[in-house]
Amino acid sequence: MLQRCFEALRPARPMVHCITNSVTINDCANVLLAAGARPIMADDPEESAEITAACRALVLNLGMLSPRKLEAMVKSGHQANRMGIPVVLDPVGAGASTLRTRAAYTLLEEVRFAAVRGNGSEIRVLAAGGENHGGVDAAPGECAPEQERAMAEALARRIHAVVAVTGETDLVTDGARAARCLGGCAEMGLVTGTGCMLSALTGALLAASPEQPFAAVCTAVCAMKTAGELARAALAPDEGSGSYRVRLIDAVNRLDGPTLAARAQWEEL
Amino acid sequence: MLQRCFEALRPARPMVHCITNSVTINDCANVLLAAGARPIMADDPEESAEITAACRALVLNLGMLSPRKLEAMVKSGHQANRMGIPVVLDPVGAGASTLRTRAAYTLLEEVRFAAVRGNGSEIRVLAAGGENHGGVDAAPGECAPEQERAMAEALARRIHAVVAVTGETDLVTDGARAARCLGGCAEMGLVTGTGCMLSALTGALLAASPEQPFAAVCTAVCAMKTAGELARAALAPDEGSGSYRVRLIDAVNRLDGPTLAARAQWEEL
Amino acid sequence: MLQRCFEALRPARPMVHCITNSVTINDCANVLLAAGARPIMADDPEESAEITAACRALVLNLGMLSPRKLEAMVKSGHQANRMGIPVVLDPVGAGASTLRTRAAYTLLEEVRFAAVRGNGSEIRVLAAGGENHGGVDAAPGECAPEQERAMAEALARRIHAVVAVTGETDLVTDGARAARCLGGCAEMGLVTGTGCMLSALTGALLAASPEQPFAAVCTAVCAMKTAGELARAALAPDEGSGSYRVRLIDAVNRLDGPTLAARAQWEEL
Numbered sequence: 036m037l038q039r040c041f042e043a044l045r046p047a048r049p050m051v052h053c054i055t056n057s058v059t060i061n062d063c064a065n066v067l068l069a070a071g072a073r074p075i076m077a078d079d080p081e082e083s084a085e086i087t088a089a090c091r092a093l094v095l096n097l098g099m100l101s102p103r104k105l106e107a108m109v110k111s112g113h114q115a116n117r118m119g120i121p122v123v124l125d126p127v128g129a130g131a132s133t134l135r136t137r138a139a140y141t142l143l144e145e146v147r148f149a150a151v152r153g154n155g156s157e158i159r160v161l162a163a164g165g166e167n168h169g170g171v172d173a174a175p176g177e178c179a180p181e182q183e184r185a186m187a188e189a190l191a192r193r194i195h196a197v198v199a200v201t202g203e204t205d206l207v208t209d210g211a212r213a214a215r216c217l218g219g220c221a222e223m224g225l226v227t228g229t230g231c232m233l234s235a236l237t238g239a240l241l242a243a244s245p246e247q248p249f250a251a252v253c254t255a256v257c258a259m260k261t262a263g264e265l266a267r268a269a270l271a272p273d274e275g276s277g278s279y280r281v282r283l284i285d286a287v288n289r290l291d292g293p294t295l296a297a298r299a300q301w302e303e304l
Numbered sequence: 305m306l307q308r309c310f311e312a313l314r315p316a317r318p319m320v321h322c323i324t325n326s327v328t329i330n331d332c333a334n335v336l337l338a339a340g341a342r343p344i345m346a347d348d349p350e351e352s353a354e355i356t357a358a359c360r361a362l363v364l365n366l367g368m369l370s371p372r373k374l375e376a377m378v379k380s381g382h383q384a385n386r387m388g389i390p391v392v393l394d395p396v397g398a399g400a401s402t403l404r405t406r407a408a409y410t411l412l413e414e415v416r417f418a419a420v421r422g423n424g425s426e427i428r429v430l431a432a433g434g435e436n437h438g439g440v441d442a443a444p445g446e447c448a449p450e451q452e453r454a455m456a457e458a459l460a461r462r463i464h465a466v467v468a469v470t471g472e473t474d475l476v477t478d479g480a481r482a483a484r485c486l487g488g489c490a491e492m493g494l495v496t497g498t499g500c501m502l503s504a505l506t507g508a509l510l511a512a513s514p515e516q517p518f519a520a521v522c523t524a525v526c527a528m529k530t531a532g533e534l535a536r537a538a539l540a541p542d543e544g545s546g547s548y549r550v551r552l553i554d555a556v557n558r559l560d561g562p563t564l565a566a567r568a569q570w571e572e573l
Numbered sequence: 574m575l576q577r578c579f580e581a582l583r584p585a586r587p588m589v590h591c592i593t594n595s596v597t598i599n600d601c602a603n604v605l606l607a608a609g610a611r612p613i614m615a616d617d618p619e620e621s622a623e624i625t626a627a628c629r630a631l632v633l634n635l636g637m638l639s640p641r642k643l644e645a646m647v648k649s650g651h652q653a654n655r656m657g658i659p660v661v662l663d664p665v666g667a668g669a670s671t672l673r674t675r676a677a678y679t680l681l682e683e684v685r686f687a688a689v690r691g692n693g694s695e696i697r698v699l700a701a702g703g704e705n706h707g708g709v710d711a712a713p714g715e716c717a718p719e720q721e722r723a724m725a726e727a728l729a730r731r732i733h734a735v736v737a738v739t740g741e742t743d744l745v746t747d748g749a750r751a752a753r754c755l756g757g758c759a760e761m762g763l764v765t766g767t768g769c770m771l772s773a774l775t776g777a778l779l780a781a782s783p784e785q786p787f788a789a790v791c792t793a794v795c796a797m798k799t800a801g802e803l804a805r806a807a808l809a810p811d812e813g814s815g816s817y818r819v820r821l822i823d824a825v826n827r828l829d830g831p832t833l834a835a836r837a838q839w840e841e842l
Contacts, residue, residue, distance in 0.1 A: 056614070057326040057595040057598055058598050058599055058602050058614050059599065059602075060326055060327050061327055061328065061330060061331070061496065061497070061599060062599070064327050064328075064496035064497075065495060065496050065545065065546065065549065068493075068494050068495065068496060068545060069494065069544065069545045069546065074496065075397075075400070076325070076326075076327050076367070076368055077368060077369075077397075077401065078368060079368070079369065079370040079371070079403065081370070081371060081401075081403045082369070082401035082402070082403040082404065085400075085401040085402060085403075086397075086400060086401055089400060098614070099614055099615060099616060099617070100615075100617065100620070101617040101619070102617070102619060128613075128615075128624075131613070131623075131624060131627065132615065132619075132620035132623040132624055133620070133623060134617065134619045134620040134623075135620065224606075225606050225607060225826065226603060226606065227599065227602035227603055227606060227612065228599070228602075269542060273807060273823075273827075274823050275607065275822065275823035275824070275825075275826030275827045276603065276606060276607045276822055276823065276826040277603065277607065277818070277819040277820065277821065277822025277823040277826065278819055278820075278823050280546070280603065280819075280822075281546040281547055281549075281550055281819055282546060282547075283546065284544065284545055284546025284549075285542075285543050285544035285545065285546040285547050286544070287544075288494065288544030288545040288546065289542075289544045326595040329595055329596050330596055330597065330599060330600070330765065330766070333596050333597075333765035333766075334764060334765050334814065334815065334818065337762075337763050337764065337765060337814060338763065338813065338814045338815065343765065344666075344669070345594070345595075345596050345636070345637055346637060346638075346666075346670065347637060348637070348638065348639040348640070348672065350639070350640060350670075350672045351638070351670035351671070351672040351673065354669075354670040354671060354672075355666075355669060355670055358669060538811060549815070550815040550816055550818075550819055551815060551816075552815065553813065553814055553815025553818075554811075554812050554813035554814065554815040554816050555813070556813075557763065557813030557814040557815065558811075558813045
């Protein structure tokens with residue numbers, strides 16, 4: 036499943052529209068190119084929907100949000116829904132500010148997502164928003180893996196999307212099926228943007244296999260963890276997190292289906 | 305010609321003002337420093353003209369455009385024209401949205417450019433704009449090399465600027481003379497921003513040789529293709545597009561006049 | 574002193590809020606992660622104070638300023654002052670435009686800073702602003718080292734902050750004590766953002782040792798110069814400024830207290 040999904044990406048060369056933050060926007064563009072997709076970035080409401088119209092996936096990332104950028108996200112989200120192309124939400128910082136939490140809830144109401152990818156705390160904020168009809172003070176604390184899975188499954192069923200909760204272990208669920216992906220390495224936490232890059236990659240894989248969203252998201256998650264391990268293996272003894280970032284893009288660029296299938300540590304639950 | 309123009313850059317250390325997009329803004333600054341110029345970035349209309357006033361070239365890049373940034377571009381363009389310093393237009397995405405296409409036409413009307421650098425499709429949109437007085441639906445499809453050359457020459461004559469159409473082969477013309485530059489390599493297409501970097505470099509070379517715009521643009525185009533080849537030669541077998549981006553900046557930083565003169569594959573037509 | 578301050582950083586893992594420019598924002602985030610801090614970037618006035626509230630230091634960088642970003646800076650500065658966490662000002666381009674010069678003066682009036690870090694020309698603009706009550710045309714020219722020290726000391730006493738004037742030689746003073754740091758290398762000037770990265774690092778070190786601001790700023794300045802030298806030593810003969818940037822982050826990531834104490838070339842004056 037991973038191999039087939041991954042191998043569908045390069046021949047498709049999908050154009051992926053990202054509305055994202057300036058911290059990691061260059062990395063998102065470069066990881067998309069490395070994987071064989073074509074990135075296009077545009078975040079002004081005067082043009083965003085028109086740009087989406089030429090693309091095969093849309094990725095909305097809440098990092099460094101502004102009200103004007105949120106307006107562009109809603110317009111592009113509507114356009115993507117009209118066209119039926121997949122939309123990915125990366126709720127960066129949901130729970131960290133009222134602006135971002137409310138934006139996440141607004142987007143979940145206004146736009147149909149194919150996938151949502153965040154860390155445990157961000158996904159908990161999204162899940163809580165449904166239960167108490169939009170309160171922003173609801174972010175619960177850490178929870179046990181089985182609770183996290185129940186919460187992700189409930190969110191997935193409620194918004195009819197694949198939900199990926201990523202961290203040391205990644206969980207992917209569409210509400211009916213669930214999978215876990217192990218692996219990766221600590222170095223990934225020393226580089227900004229590995230989460231943003233994964234969300235961009237998720238958009239590309241969904242664009243290439245829109246009819247298999249669960250498989251596409253599992254493939255993105257496993258590809259990123261595998262690339263993280265390959266980057267670590269390529270690191271020279273005197274190198275650090277600067278080189279690791281470069282080698283991570285290298286690893287995505289050089290990854291192929293058989294390597295992914297052989298190395299990914301994942302299991303359906 | 306290439307060698308003399310290239311060797312004029314480092315001693316001049318020109319300050320180059322870029323109004324550009326956040327995807328590749330760091331690469332533009334670093335490529336300018338690598339080549340011996342001094343970058344300054346400022347894109348708010350409250351300060352842009354004042355920043356331009358301290359510089360020796362201005363580069364306007366339409367990636368991730370917003371109405372506010374366009375206002376800054378017009379103000380800086382007017383300031384640059386008053387001072388007589390060269391202005392470069394990189395019409396990123398002209399034809400991809402109404403905002404960008406209209407912005408390109410507005411800038412061509414408001415500002416006298418020394419050079420315009422874009423891919424074939426972007427240059428076709430600019431050329432078409434002149435023929436039908438500003439319609440945005442005019443972007444014609446692909447065309448044969450001889451048509452492309454005629455179109456670029458007509459645009460160059462109309463706006464009194466050097467036009468560079470870059471891609472696998474690069475064409476440079478001022479309407480009277482024309483040159484072609486071959487070389488480069490496929491890896492350049494796997495890194496975002498090689499076009500933006502070339503436009504920034506064009507600004508730097510024009511700043512150092514403002515009286516020879518055709519030669520300066522040819523030099524920029526040939527320097528970038530040569531750097532692309534040198535970066536590829538420096539790539540280790542297990543490296544990919546992440547390392548290639550780093551080695552491309554290295555190659556610009558290490559390039560000298562004799563190497564450029566010896567390796568550039570160009571011919572006047 | 575340097576070793577103790579530096580070794581306090583990694584265990585503290587402080588969250589550092591940066592309001593900064595898009596040219597070097599990725600480098601600032603990555604240098605903070607490399608040093609063991611946790612970056613968060615947010616620059617919209619609708620959320621900036623709320624983000625600051627979760628952090629242990631705030632870094633305000635005037636590069637690519639806009640009026641809206643300035644509003645966010647003032648709000649976050651007030652929040653940081655209410656909480657008593659350290660605030661760093663990097664007056665990028667003070668003196669280069671009226672917007673930036675006025676913004677620097679506004680921030681000095683509205684916000685209590687723990688430290689200000691800039692090059693000689695930027696610090697001169699700040700120092701002059703106090704003497705003539707806010708005129709923006711006051712930026713004096715180059716001055717001799719002893720004059721620069723007197724000026725930095727006067728500024729430090731006036732605003733009750735540690736002032737760092739960085740360049741070939743770095744000067745740090747709190748108005749009572751002063752230190753000089755030598756070292757570094759010319760390659761640092763070929764990479765954009767080494768100043769911005771140093772300001773971010775200063776915020777992290779202040780967050781970890783808020784009760785010792787003079788020592789924390791000296792540590793930041795010496796750490797950056799030492800990392801610059803280690804990066805140069807790691808550079809292969811065929812590499813250039815692109816690789817240097819990567820190795821600079823590597824060097825910050827790998828730096829430890831004993832190495833810093835052994836290599837830093839500094840002296841109290």
